[in-house]
């Protein structure tokens with residue numbers, strides 16, 4: 001009926017051909033995103049930030065907008081200025097080398113930048129509140145004042 005001498009090798013060659021990309025890529029798994037990290041610490045632990053920054057951002061937004069709270073106390077008692085531009089982006093200056101690297105990889109496109117201004121397009125000076133907070137002796141950790149604290 002059919003010639004198994006040819007069919008079997010044919011199937012083997014076909015399977016090898018179809019799975020070639022797997023063999024070819026064996027050992028060189030897809031490069032994980034390499035976000036550029038600043039020196040020092042983040043608001044919360046790196047692990048927590050990696051998996052929960054979206055929830056934290058939501059929480060920050062609610063604290064700032066609904067409760068008017070502008071200072072976040074982290075789980076280990078450090079204080080941070082609440083803000084996307086004036087908080088996160090004070091340390092993570094370059095959106096394209098940080099947020100975007102992961103998001104492109106994960107194929108997510110947060111719509112935040114429809115309204116919030118990423119730092120590349122506008123240079124932010126030191127947050128105005130710093131002086132005010134200093135006046136009232138509120139210790140707040142801000143990106144640029146990180147050095148020498150650790």
Ligand code: HEC
Nearest residue numbers: 057058060061064065082083084085110111112114115116
């Ligand atoms: C429709 C416009 C709009 C979009 C889209 C938007 N925001 Fe906002 N966001 C605002 C406005 C307006 C404020 C209030 C600014 C203020 O009170 O100083 C704010 C405030 C915030 C704050 C607290 C204060 C601050 O200055 O950062 C955070 C955090 C925040 N947004 C995060 C996000 C995140 C994360 C996203 C994307 C998931 C997002 N926002 C998308 C308009 C927007």
Ligand code: HEC
Nearest residue numbers: 037038039040041042043046049050053087088091142143
């Ligand atoms: C005071 C400076 C500072 C602020 C403010 C800050 N970060 Fe970070 N962030 C860092 C540093 C430093 C690291 C690297 C930590 C490490 O290596 O342990 C980091 C790490 C991260 C990571 C993990 C990256 C990775 O490769 O796993 C994410 C995600 C992140 N930050 C998001 C945010 C977001 C979102 C905000 C605002 C809610 C924010 N950060 C505010 C300094 C900051």
Ligand code: HEC
Nearest residue numbers: 035050053054057088092098099102103106108109110112
């Ligand atoms: C270490 C990699 C990494 C970095 C760095 C990172 N993100 Fe993300 N982010 C992710 C991943 C992965 C998701 C999707 C998570 C999911 O869908 O559960 C995500 C989702 C989000 C979301 C929710 C979007 C949605 O549609 O659900 C927001 C908002 C967000 N990130 C904001 C930021 C901001 C702002 C920065 C830069 C300050 C940042 N992220 C940096 C990995 C990262």
